[in-house]
Amino acid sequence: MHSPIQLQQIIEEAIPNIEYPNHPKDLYEPIRYIMSLGGKRIRPVMVLMATELFTTEIHKALDVALAIETFHNFTLVHDDIMDNAPLRRGKITVHEKWGVNNAILSGDVMMVESNKHLSKVDLLVLKPVLDTFNATAQGVCEGQQLDMEFEQRTDVSIGEYLEMIRLKTAVLLGGAMKLGAIVGGANSVDADLLYEFGENLGVAFQLQDDILDVYGNPEKFGKQVGGDIIANKKTFLHLKTLTLAQGDESDSLTSITVDQDIKVNEVTSLYNKYDIKELATAEMDKYLTKANQALDSLAVADEKKYQFRELVQQILERER
Template sequence: MHNISELQVIVEEAIKQLRYPSKPDKLYAPISYIMALGGKRIRPVLVLMAAELFDEDLKEPLHAAMAIETFHNFTLIHDDIMDNAPLRRGKITVHEKWGVNNAILSGDVMMVEANKQLSNLDISVLKRALFTFNSTAQGVCQGQQLDMEFENRDDVTLEEYIEMIRLKTAVLIGGALKLGAEVANASVEDAENLYSFGENLGIAFQLQDDILDVYASPEKFGKQIGGDIISNKKTWLMLQAIQEAESEEILTMLQVSEGDEALLKVKTVTEIYNKYKIKELAETQVKIYIDKAMQALDNIKVSDERKVYLRALTQKLMVRDN
């Protein structure tokens, strides 16, 4: 079996081997561009890690891993358009470099390319893989839609927020793991347990992100502390604070602010979080979802030795400061 770093190298090498048509250049150059921007490649690595639980031959799983990574980067192109983001991983975003219309079309083609990768799979696993991949993709789009709708709603509940992050973030983690298991001919039960592991891990990861946005060390976080507060993003912490504070202090702060006003807003809202122990409540939620994830991992019918790298990855994702 390979450790996480070794799998990341395998994924990077496989991405370098991907080939797209040369023309029209403005359709395919953006795909090569965003796929080369790097990142931790967690999702394709998860495909391979799941597959290696059941079969150490990575030839078939690599097709599925490339499909997942291509799909993930397609969502990044479209997310950046919707967010009007100028940078992605420190580089100019696709829509800024090639224009919005080209970016939309290149993203569309990436979804086609992802399915072409899946078409390389053996016929014996193709039907299961296609269903899992497309169900996962559909869930991500549903989550993005909910996230956009939440921006204009003042009545979002904690339950709705959890469902949104489950769809937008967690189903892709769960789907990557389930896809890897299916390609390696795992049982239906083991594949479902891997999905549950990934889904709960994904929810915990996003909740941890919500906490870090407020409480991380500014030197290590890599972006502005309190950015979610400044933008009035409806995170778990914000929604819980509104509920705990019975709308008294916090609602007066939820106005668009800039400069010194923004810094005051972050300070004031953080003080409200501290008053009502919102961080501690959020950390309790993180633990609940991590416990669910680990229970699902325990239920997978392979030896504990084969699960060691998934446990290590869980630790790496959850014990972090950025």
């Protein structure tokens, strides 16, 4: 079995070898650019991990892994336009570097490139691979739509929020796992269990992200603590507090920020008063439990599941 680090190296080596046309230059350069920005390559690694549960021939899944990574980066390019984001992984975003129109179009052609990767899988699994990928891609678009809509709404429920992060983030992790399983030759029960594992892990991951924004170790990540608070972002913590706060307590959650430190302190105190960190952690644990249950049910030898348990553990121990 390869370790996740080894699988990441396989992905890192494969990405610069993807052949894109050279012309029109400004259509394809943004693709090479965004694909080279790095990241942990968690989604394609999950594809290969899932494949390796069922076969040693993980090269069979490399095209699917690249399809997933290309699709993920396509969503980053278009999301950054929508969010008007100047930076991605510390580098200037595609739309800032090449212009919005160019970024729309390079994103579009990345979707085509994803499909080209996918179409190379063994014909025996082509149809289920396409079905899984298309359902995944559709879910991710729906999640982004809901995320945009929630910014304009003041009545987002916790249930709606959980559904949004499921679609926007978790479905792609589930899809990556399921695609890897299918290519590896898993039966549909096991493929679906790996989907369950990935999806629940994804929701847990996002909830942990919400928690770490407030309670993470700033030295570990160098990122401003309370960024979500300053942006009045409707995270799990924010929405949960809205359901518990009394009187005008919740005003600080949605107030316009004058002094950022004061606002972060105020909101954090409110979170502390209502044990929001513990409530959010309990919610996260529910999803991690479901992820572990899916893993328990999976018909592969226990020693092969080791790295999947590690993934769960890494989320629990993650610091920001």
